[in-house]
Amino acid sequence: GESVGLHLPTLSVQEGDNSIINCAYSNSASDYFIWYKQESGKGPQFIIDIRSNMDKRQGQRVTVLLNKTVKHLSLQIAATQPGDSAVYFCAENTLYNNNDMRFGAGTRLTVKP
Amino acid sequence: DAGVIQSPRHEVTEMGQEVTLRCKPISGHNSLFWYRQTMMRGLELLIYFNNNVPIDDSGMPEDRFSAKMPNASFSTLKIQPSEPRDSAVYFCASSSGLQDYGYTFGSGTRLTVV
Numbered sequence: 001g002e003s004v005g006l007h008l009p010t011l012s013v014q015e016g017d018n019s020i021i022n023c024a025y026s027n028s029a030s031d032y033f034i035w036y037k038q039e040s041g042k043g044p045q046f047i048i049d050i051r052s053n054m055d056k057r058q059g060q061r062v063t064v065l066l067n068k069t070v071k072h073l074s075l076q077i078a079a080t081q082p083g084d085s086a087v088y089f090c091a092e093n094t095l096y097n098n099n100d101m102r103f104g105a106g107t108r109l110t111v112k113p
Numbered sequence: 114d115a116g117v118i119q120s121p122r123h124e125v126t127e128m129g130q131e132v133t134l135r136c137k138p139i140s141g142h143n144s145l146f147w148y149r150q151t152m153m154r155g156l157e158l159l160i161y162f163n164n165n166v167p168i169d170d171s172g173m174p175e176d177r178f179s180a181k182m183p184n185a186s187f188s189t190l191k192i193q194p195s196e197p198r199d200s201a202v203y204f205c206a207s208s209s210g211l212q213d214y215g216y217t218f219g220s221g222t223r224l225t226v227v
Binding site for chain 2: 041042045049089091101103
């Protein structure tokens, strides 16, 4: 069946470096994508989203890129800080059913001081 | 708004006992979701409600699991009888039903069945 998946389960970066977390999706009908951050002992927290009519969206220190041709999503974190250490999930949804959110397996980001 | 509120934060129970998890969604949100998170299976959607009505419970593992939403501000997830394999973190999330902004999650209930 169609699913959301991640290329890398773990990522370790040095404080101050940029981080890139990748995600592959297979449902071509998905038109809304979200990145969530989950810290230890907490629920997933919304970071940034993007609609399928966009290729790029920027937030504060974060940028999401969407490549619909290859069904690929990425999250870029600039100047990674220790507080960015967490598990990051991508999720996809469809226009006609906001209740069909599907989550990837997650990537654990560790920031070394 | 205090966000999505779940209780208890931690629950340890013996196999065979009944467990009830509680959730208060964000006021004004008309969709509520129950998720289960494990290392092996990640985040799994168990059931969701729209306007207090259960819409899709295909993710509920088996008949031991049941969920209710008696009003717009309260939902429960019950496991009876509980088994060790039910041990997981259970999250409740709510949504306004609009496509943007995704779901708001609670802090979860960590359930341990011994």
